[in-house]
Amino acid sequence: MGSSFGDLFRISTFGESHGGGVGVIVEGCPPRLNLSVESIQAELDRRKPGQSHITTPRKEADQVQVLSGLLDGETTLGTPIAMVVRNKDQRPGDYKDMAVAFRPSHADATYQAKYGIQARSGGGRASARETIGRVAAGAIAKQLLKQAAGTEILAWVKRIHNIEASGIDPQRVQLSDVEANIVRCPESAVAERMVERIEAIGREGDSCGGVIECVVRHPAVGLGMPVFDKLEADLAKAVMSLPATKGFEIGSGFDGTLLKGSEHNDAFLPSDDGRLKTATNNSGGIQGGISNGEPIVIRVAFKPTATIRKEQQTIDSDGKATTLAGKGRHDPCVLPRAVPMVEAMVALVLADHLLRQQGQCSLW
């Protein structure tokens, strides 16, 4: 409860930021899938700290170890796939003050209120380190979707603070465009300005947020389980469960509410192959909670990192007023590292719904 996600393609993550390690069990993966452990590691490398000067300087190898579920390390058995990443480079000293003073807008105070206890340092389960299990599992989901349906999932940074990339075409953008720079914005001129902004804000001891966009190209048609497990509903939950998220949009999103029905509706076009085809894609690839085969497009708002070096007002665990200045090594902006996290969560939703659709609607 709470640390598991999905119904048929189901993952369970474990691990605190400091302790033996973090990891995940992937349950329900179809048997006889060719699985590349290198691809899993590659996704983890996109997520890991210390990958560039605009991320936290913490150095962690984040080497994944697959404990079960594979034959010869390359073919799924249909049994649970357990993956573990050992914790390294621990400096609990960094977090000493934090154990006493509650970090504003962080999870310290609420974990204490909920559980009456909490991990002594580093954010415990609320640390971004927890997302390792998600990214590793998401890498498997991606390979499943690719092999079963030719589906591609790609995310990128669309806005940092108030610097927005407006020329990206979700139909065409490639992984190499995204990975071409350290901020993961495929519009290179804008990316440069984003990096400068992150540097500047980081120098102030402050932080910033922004917006990540994600596209699913060639999704299977018919995914989504009305009325509660509509595809957009499960996507919303998936990304809103990532740390630091504040908003979710699909297709036309909040701006779409400014249009009239006649402007917003996506006219159906005749197609040669019987697939549904629409003139516009305000629906974002999902209608009535079910994928129609057009690209699925979502956007996710990430707030500025809560932990900053600037001194802030807060209280300590006795409820007394105090001040706090973060001493840990934190990202001034989480978005570059959050790109693979968003892709992973989207992949997990799609993989789960692929199997659910297969379960209910493929008998005849």
Next chain:
Amino acid sequence: MGSSFGDLFRISTFGESHGGGVGVIVEGCPPRLNLSVESIQAELDRRKPGQSHITTPRKEADQVQVLSGLLDGETTLGTPIAMVVRNKDQRPGDYKDMAVAFRPSHADATYQAKYGIQARSGGGRASARETIGRVAAGAIAKQLLKQAAGTEILAWVKRIHNIEASGIDPQRVQLSDVEANIVRCPESAVAERMVERIEAIGREGDSCGGVIECVVRHPAVGLGMPVFDKLEADLAKAVMSLPATKGFEIGSGFDGTLLKGSEHNDAFLPSDDGRLKTATNNSGGIQGGISNGEPIVIRVAFKPTATIRKEQQTIDSDGKATTLAGKGRHDPCVLPRAVPMVEAMVALVLADHLLRQQGQCSLW
């Protein structure tokens, strides 16, 4: 799968727009709750069609019948509570053309693609009629939350098309303010302009959308189950499962991404009673996925109604190009009737998490 929602306080809805009826089973409701069936009916009356001239003129009594789970019609037994509303006033003729031509941005085409079959008329499960079960169940959740924790849930229309109410204080607004006008916007001067806009757009045979805001006052502290069932994640899923939703925000939302961490963080204040208290509420009442006791504030984007009287390009079920003009009796704007739906979905999430928190964290 798909028609059930919640873990411990769990609902399952059933019913097409045309057929024997629609309804819901509520499972897991605590025993010995004083339940007012009148309050359930009152919520359904806020949702029902024909309640004002800016909603669909369809007349449906939507009278709820409670089949099980109550002693003397007023106290819960702890067993499943089944509620049914019979379908009335059916005019399947209205939908005749729609069975052939797929309505743009509606669910006809995707239901057909997914299931290979669909209800012959009226939208089937994709009809807003399905939300009757949600609203009835939400009314029970509200009473549970009120009696167990003194929690209040209130939603209202914040924006219609581009007319926005900017002076509403989520801490103070009352149900009577919301119900004071037919558009359910508590700022009366703005409400008047909203009604005029809906009338004007309706006369054009077109439709419009907007934004609903919802507050939870006096939520229990500690609700939310990291890392996947964070409270905001479950809220996002809950409201994004409502028909016509395109976006979700909590607290500072998308706008919050324009702030720096030092501006966005909510400083903790010393409090007399040991409860957490923050100087600002950019977090929207949830930190680290767990409620901190401050008001929970969310916003939901609703697109313009898909079915309009204006003629539109589309295809028929054979894939041939055709045009379609909606002849049914539809809302030119769903928001006034969606207000109780949003409250219901929020109440269901809170009730479920209250029981989940009780289950895991109240033994000692």
Next chain:
Amino acid sequence: MGSSFGDLFRISTFGESHGGGVGVIVEGCPPRLNLSVESIQAELDRRKPGQSHITTPRKEADQVQVLSGLLDGETTLGTPIAMVVRNKDQRPGDYKDMAVAFRPSHADATYQAKYGIQARSGGGRASARETIGRVAAGAIAKQLLKQAAGTEILAWVKRIHNIEASGIDPQRVQLSDVEANIVRCPESAVAERMVERIEAIGREGDSCGGVIECVVRHPAVGLGMPVFDKLEADLAKAVMSLPATKGFEIGSGFDGTLLKGSEHNDAFLPSDDGRLKTATNNSGGIQGGISNGEPIVIRVAFKPTATIRKEQQTIDSDGKATTLAGKGRHDPCVLPRAVPMVEAMVALVLADHLLRQQGQCSLW
């Protein structure tokens, strides 16, 4: 929680023995299944009280009404199928004393202890009346299994008190053999003695139990989800959730523990069609938690009916000693009516696992 069963083919039952009605929602049924409502009613007729002089003389028509999920009353839409049976012929007076004195070995005392409240009469959810929803849903599962895989499910009474039928061949017995007599034992000579025994014990104001056997012929191969949702584990749970059950066996069962491995093992035989074939079937059609295609054979122990006319020692709800003699119209032996219940629960397990297998293992 508690009133739902299954994962993909999932049912939720509701209703007390007295009140508005009882029923069930079936979620996840594949679309485009030809469904005969008459067949559902036929199963309910096998279950209903008053069907013969050895069952309770209560007369209830138990007429099922399908509220949703069907097109033209005969084809599934893939959406939830809700079925309701109205309660009739209520004589709450019969149960007056029982509201005060706890019936020994019945659920009165434990429901009160658990919930702190209970239905005022008739056993509430603990009544056999609750099984109506199971049998109706099971009838759908049977039709699904028949159409998808040619699977047949058949149960019968194997023992009443100490009168046992020993000549039944699970491979060959037919529904007509079972329905040939009122006790539902396909060995007619033994059946006669069983009826006499039930009559005799009933005349004493007492009751008796026995054993029901059930076979699944032509099950799909590969059903069952190790390691916890092994097919026999889910079958055990399914039938042990029926009222009055005390034991479950599969294949060789308890007697099989008296054999040595060399005697108990089922040798595999070469087969022409690639299907698995075994020389014996001590496994009862399931190996390693997975169906091997051989007939699945289980047995279920039912205790003597708890409510009897004979006076018994007990306590009242204040904890004071008292005596009680049942005045309601109860079955002296539940087994004849439990036969369709066992079939229904077995069908529900198989249908669910068929979809689960389809979901995980049919992509390529």
Next chain:
Amino acid sequence: MGSSFGDLFRISTFGESHGGGVGVIVEGCPPRLNLSVESIQAELDRRKPGQSHITTPRKEADQVQVLSGLLDGETTLGTPIAMVVRNKDQRPGDYKDMAVAFRPSHADATYQAKYGIQARSGGGRASARETIGRVAAGAIAKQLLKQAAGTEILAWVKRIHNIEASGIDPQRVQLSDVEANIVRCPESAVAERMVERIEAIGREGDSCGGVIECVVRHPAVGLGMPVFDKLEADLAKAVMSLPATKGFEIGSGFDGTLLKGSEHNDAFLPSDDGRLKTATNNSGGIQGGISNGEPIVIRVAFKPTATIRKEQQTIDSDGKATTLAGKGRHDPCVLPRAVPMVEAMVALVLADHLLRQQGQCSLW
């Protein structure tokens, strides 16, 4: 799906018999439980191979490592507790023939039929080695039940082949009695004969089965969730998911069907403390699916070990007739090592239902 068990206190196991290791994640454990890792290891030691001359001579240390969920290695955080045991002492050579010839009454053939692939050696997930995760998780459940409700769970061998212990009093038997001999039968004279029987049958290259009995003393009252998650139904599923089980009984079990209602009913006795008390315990501590506070007593049938040294008829993976004689190091009788497995599964069910009862019925 399939490798997870429980709703609120939920475990997910992973790992093949050969590979990186086996383990479990325990989700939903209440925070602030004092947890002894030594006690977990002690339970694993009762389960491990090589513990006596009547078990398999494989030597495995089965040393548990706790990766997450604990503060200072002794207090639960309320977050997932991950535990891993590394695989050692692998001799895949032993299983070479088995990869080709299907072992009769083992899981080789059905895993192949279901998944189209299987672990190359040692039984994969079907190996008893998988139960390590269950026993480790069960040890946590035991500590939870003890601290929260004073509950004790104890199992023992009641019968081996046809040698039965008939003088054991479930109310009084102690762990030390069970652990006093290597066969884990608390009746020492009978135990001696059981050991001799196992030795004799083992010398023949054959195997034997038997019956394990288990008692829960001082269970919380009110556990169990009618109508499907009755406590006995979940217990049945729990133990029937263990390898080699063929039957389950509660209380009077199959023999109880030979009694009349007047003989079988458990008369309620007045009690001083308001707790329910019964004159007899044919119900086995559960009535209407809910614990009444009396000891819960169950029995489980285990078949003779499938893998034997004697030559047997079978087929190979091409469907051709062949013979097979087990060469691996296997237990001639699984029961001594299965005792802690039964206790673990029972503890997991009770812990889960304790939290579920707390969740629904403890708000007021």
